[in-house]
Amino acid sequence: MSSSCGTDDPPPAAPPATSPAAPSPATPPEKIKPAPVSPAQMAKLPIATTYATLRRAPRDPRPFGTASGIIVHPKGKQVIYSRPGGPPVAVLPPTQLEDPTWVPVVQTLPGWARILLPSRPNRSTGWIHTGDGGVRTARSTHRVRVDLAARRLRLFDAGRRTGSWAVAVGTDRTPTPAGRTFLLASVSPEHPTYSPLFLALGAHSGALRTFAGGPATIALHGWPDRAAFGREVSYGCVRVPAAALRALSRVPLGTPVMITR
Structure with missing residues (x-):
């Protein structure tokens, strides 16, 4: 995995009586079938x-x-x-x-x-x-929160904060997308370079369609230069310190991640 750091046609005719009809608004939810x-x-x-x-x-x-x-x-x-x-x-x-x-x-x-x-x-x-x-x-009792304005990631478990770290986020040209997303996958590169682990999120760069041959998936990952933390320098990914990456690697997949500006 590579990551990025109507027309006005007339309405159709009514279906024949033998076609399955969509549930009416009055249909109880438990009666709605796929x-x-x-x-x-x-x-x-x-x-x-x-x-x-x-x-x-x-x-x-x-x-x-x-x-x-x-x-x-x-x-x-x-x-x-x-x-x-x-x-x-x-x-x-x-x-x-x-x-x-x-x-x-x-x-x-x-x-x-x-x-x-x-x-x-x-x-x-x-x-x-x-x-x-x-x-x-x-x-999942865990929550991950990324504050883009403060350039800080916080990790919570059962409502209790278990970690807080300065991180690097996207630039004005390649911003980290805001909104709720989630931990999608944990990817260990066969030949690690700048990070031993990439925690892919269910979000993508809004500025890049591809990055390094991949679909510009946003990820949480490590970074060797600590000077980057606390700055807006990435291609959209969130670069985190080694201690944060270790803690995040133990968080279950599917855990919600909230990214705010």
Whole structure:
């Protein structure tokens, strides 16, 4: 993994009576079932990874809201929907960058969970059906907060601050994107250069489409020159001291990360 440091057409005709109708607003949430997706349909859906762009995925309605800490892992390929009972928009795979996929839940309804996604555009979300046993649910007690104005990263566990470090963040031309995201994967380079570990986030550079051959995924990673910490000097990634990287490496995947300006 490489990281970056409408038309006005007339409405369609009503479907025939034999077509499945979308749930009405009065339908109780527990009665909303996922639209059936055939294997052929699933094969045509984009895979929600850091390399993908999900043009039909809904955006996070509360990009600076507090996540609950609930995280989910798909046991197999899981269809992502635009809304409970709505059309499919992508597929969530069980692995990301060779690590198990864990994503945070930001909204729930009976049998459904709205999750943050690791793909472009930033702040993409989707709904997965949780009522069929296809996902494993856990909770992360950790939180990571990055204050861009103060150039500082703080780590919390069960509401208690366990670490605070000066860090390097993006420049005006290559800013670190703000909003809530999450720890997507832990990547150890085969031949480390400036960092032994990259903690990829579910966010991308807004200024760069690619970086070093990758999709410009934002990451938390180490940096050998301590003079960089406390400054705006990166390509968008958050450069952290060695002690911070060690502490962050123990944080579960899927843990929410809040980046504020």
